[in-house]
Amino acid sequence: MQTIPHTLSWGHDIPDPMRPARFRVESVQHELTGVFTVGLKPLDETQTFEFAPGQFNMLYQFGVGEVPISVSGDPARPTTLLHTIRAVGSVTNALQRVSPGTMLGVRGPFGTSWPVAAAEGSDLVILAGGIGLAPLRPLIYQVLANRSRFGAVCIFYGARTPDEILYRDELEQWRGRFDLTVEVTVDRAGSDWLGRVGVVTKLLASKGFSPPDTLACLCGPEIMMRYAVLALHDQGVGDQQIYVSLERNMKCAVGFCGHCQFGGAFVCKDGPVFRFDTIAERFDTREI
Amino acid sequence: MATIGGLDRLLAEHPFFNDMSERARGLIAGCAANRVFHDGEYLMREGEPSDTFFLVRHGAVAVEVNAPGGSPLVLETLGDGDVLGWSWLVPPYRVQFDCRAVGLVRALSIDGKCLRGKCEEDASLGYEFLSHFVRVMAERLTATRLQMLDIYGHPSDYVEAQNRVAIETAAMVPAKPSPNGD
């Protein structure tokens, strides 16, 4: 007779992924109206926080709640954790009121990351819209720190108006480098704006990369990404060369709560960064 | 000013002429002139008769509309390789928007009246030319629609405002997350 112990055993104890670790706010920087960047340090300052570009954390404010936010700092500087946050709901609005010293809870890092290793040796297109630049900034830092490992690097960024350009100083710095193509466009502007006005997808038409040898990383509103994918196709960049970062409702970040399902994928653990060919079929399905 | 031979080369370099027959390009060359505009100069002004369009070679052109009581609103900027202006194709041939050089602009101007005449004489040239132009117009229309969507702005700014009010009125009571939890 086959005898199995009734005690199923999953092996060693895994820490409870639902319990947040405690961090303190080190800095709060105003970015745009309703957008700010919070710097966090672990309570135990000897600890570091390793993450890969594109991953996110669940930030918890005592008595208010928890919200998923992408890490937007430099992965090579794991002592301070940066999150750029847009105040759109009760938790993010409460986070807007934190000041240095406030304690926050952090769970993470969670999810998939941008394909930094796969992009080595290739040209890299980084296309962001609005606050979608935040989850891409760690990638940009990592690429700049290892610039020689990549071919041409293009950063294309679209914002609503010139006043809503995120990380404007850094974009200016990057634009000043000879080893980067940086193009910024806005949807609407006054005549005092000397830059481009028009959709961000149009920037993809400016040659600065070699389509067959390019990886493209996209983050922004889903509509923008849908049309950016089409524009990349027009340039000859295929689905397997395109990565997108998606956003869905999340409560747990570890695949238990079911909220973030996108077809068969859990955006929290199979994403947020997806290679486009793996989701292409469902990307156009309404209300999936 | 470039010679006709030089103009033909400039035309050939412009993406608008990708896939266009040499014959068509040659005919258009007869209506083309090389132009340079300095920062702030207008390539076209709203309301004036439209008998020209431009192929931008280098630089940026702001397509803008003047609204009383404010500074002009830039609808779109066009740059290297773009086509500027199609009012010359559509009666009553009147320019719809101001088009201002942002920095130095090098462009080829095409005499629309001249080209209209050639197209009317030669229907196959007219078709070939129009099919290229319609492609540009369709791209421009899609881009305009996307711009119209205002995708980066918060999809419903009133939610933000509502939540702020909710948080402020509940400031003394420990807040519970919204049912939506952000």
Place this chain on the structure above:
Amino acid sequence: MPNTLLISSDQLQTLIDGLRTQGYETMGPRLERGTIVYGPITSGSDLPAGFRDEQEGGHYRLVPSDPSGLEAESFFRYVVGPYSWKRLLFPPRQRLWRARRSDGGFALEPAETRPHPYAFIGVRACELAALAVQDRVFSQGDFADSGYRSQREQTFLIAVNCTRAGGTCFCASMHTGPRARGGFDLCLTELLDESGHRFLVEVGSEPGRKLMEQVSYRRARPDEIEQGRQAVEDAVGSMGRQMRSDAGDILRRNQEHPRWVDVANRCLSCANCTMVCPTCFCSTVEDVTSLDGAESERRRQWDSCFNLEFSYVHGGPVRREAAARYRQWITHKLTYWHEQFGTSGCTGCGRCITWCPVGIDITAEVAAIRDSERAVLEGEV
């Protein structure tokens, strides 16, 4: 100890007592508010003897057996009710943790654990399958739900083979039942005839064998084993519904289909199907703070993909239409579950059919979409 044992029905009490002596909290079927639910049982007399259930789409009634008939003594002639064991391992409401203000911030209190492990008595084959599904959901990959896991690892399972199919059952077509094929400590088959009220007992684990040592048993005779086999066969034979084996593919290729609108016109988005489903695992969390603001806790409670706010991203819900929400539920169950967990999310228990107020039938919806495909292929439309 032989493979298959025979005990008389009064030995069920010995089993329960044995488990309780070992520290288990014994849970089993009870009669409550006209339904069979799972709750604490301490004696065989807690079991709803002599009842059978009538189930159909949107219909559930418990009916007492003819008091003069043999079935009046039976313990397990009903099938599954609105509860599933899920609610004990993955409770409908649960505190995940509690924090207090301190250190100029907050501190989390240590995690709590339940003092007693559970023993589940009367777990049907479809429910064993459902437990196996939830085991994967809560422990696959890099993360494990510690609460679920610590409970589940210690749970003692006494399965019961169904000798009668419920009106909405389709486990045979899902290959999950009605015979329990493993994953139990002990498995009972109820035998009830002129020779008396007895149970065949299969031993599935070492703890199961140890428990049986306290019980008065004898080796089951081949004719008794055959009688048990036949009783389970009867359940297969009386099962009125079946799920197509290609259901997952049918739904995958019909993400756009008029049937979604058709079903949405009937569906009330009440979420009953997800609440009674033994595998549905979606949940939401809520942070609740004491009035003085000194304490805050995170509570988790069952959620449903039928709720409008379930898919809310800033700006609005992704699935605004009931059609999209129904499609999400059924495609998750039958299609995407395979991608996510390597198994179907449906075990064929039929609860979603019975407890749907308007009787929407998961097997019929799949069949309708398949029929429409066939009609097109065969030129009937």
